[in-house]
Amino acid sequence: MTALLALLASAFWGTADFGGGIVSRRMPVVLVMLTSQVVALVLLTAGLCLPGVHVHIGVYLVYGALAGFLNLFGVFAFYRAMTSGPMSLVAPIAACGTALPVAYGLLRGEHVSVVQGAGIAVAFVGIVLVSGPEFRSGFAGGRTILLALGAAAGFGSLYLFSGLGAPHGVYGTLLAEKLTGIVILLPFVIATGTLKGMEFKRSTVGLAVVVGLGDIGASASYDSAAHSGHLAMVSVLGSLYPVVTSLLARQVLHERLRTVQNIGVLAALGGVVLINV
Template sequence: MIALLALASSAVWGTSDFAAGLIAKRRPAAAVVGWSQAVSLVVMSVLVAWPGRAWPGGGWPVWAVVAGFSGGSALVCFYGALSTGTMGVVAPIASLGVVVPVLLGVLGGEQPGLVTWAGMIVAVLGVLLASGPELDGSVGLRPVVLACCAGAGFGVTLYSLDRGARSSVLHTLWGMRATSVTCFVLAALLLRRLGGMQRSDLPALAFVGVADLCANALFAVASSRGYVSVASVLGSLYPVVTAGWAYAVLHERLRGVQNAGIALTMAGVALIAGGSA
């Protein structure tokens, strides 16, 4: 069940990222993140303020702030990279941020079995192969750098989500969104810009915001009930989903080695599921 939740978060993240990448091709990446997260903050605020809901203790506020700042910054970098580079390349590079929560999880005492370790390595290699044929220098430096920054931010965010969710999943997600939206509001006031969004953009922004929120929730539940290292790898397989949408909608080509990478990723998932059973 834990593996399925983490995989579900990956599927939702991949779909959300594809939709956000399309919007970011015509609107500023920071505005896409800010407005979409503002929508999800409204949703989370309603849930947190629901009558009779207790306010939990624990260390979730600190982790929520860290996750909000790192996650918001990472998404700006990621959507910016998606808007200027090939989606099938940018997403796999950003997914390498999974190294951060895996290392922190192991340093924190997690001990995945040999089969699980093998599955994690195979899955990550599969994701890399999915982008291999395009990493030949034809992709500009800017999207690659942005994707690397996004990956580091995503790694910190995943680990922070896991730590905060051990006290409260709901309140960690709310605090995370409150932090990121506050940063975007301050930036908008400072720059005196709202990103040029129009009413016609609101449905797509709402979809991105709610989908990203659901993915975060699925991951937080999965990681807080199991190993953050394993959940992070499964949750970081979203590039396969993003590449699939890019192939189906934008007709971005998938070469033989990319298809092999997808198959390798699925094999890794099977090993992880078997080793975690």
């Protein structure tokens, strides 16, 4: 069940990223992100009315807040890196953030068999390859590399701190994460005047809401999987979303995957099989 939930998180995140990429062509990225956070918070707040759902005060809420903040930092660094350097170098570096929760999990003594360890390594390579690395795509300066590493650290921290908070309370971790995102994004949107002159089509807003539903579905699935405490395995299986996004782009938008990306898809799937042996 743990592996299934982590894979479900990848499916949700991959679908949300695909939808986010489409809707970002129609409205500013920061508004897409804010809409996603608001949708999630509304659903989580409504869920508090359900019997048996409660949030207790504890340090795990800090983990959730850190996950929300550092994820936004990662997204910001990722987009800044892509504006100053080739995407085919930035994306693979950012994908390496998965190594952070994996390393933490292994260092704290999580038991992983030799076959599962090989699966984690193969899946990790697959994640990087699906991101489409191409080392002849242009020069990347030191600033671009630092921003890409910052993105990796931000994304990896999301998996790490969500995983640390979830065993103490999945619901509270999710609430803290999404609330932190709104507290940061809303003042930014207001201060920068992003909403001025914006015309919102119903279809665009609807798609942004769907992206938000995918995001909260992914976060809930990942945190539920991380509740088991197997952070090394869960973080890798929950990081396979680039595979889903790439396959959706291929099927829906008829984009062609490069050879290295096809190899990455196969490696990621092979890694999943090994992890679950």
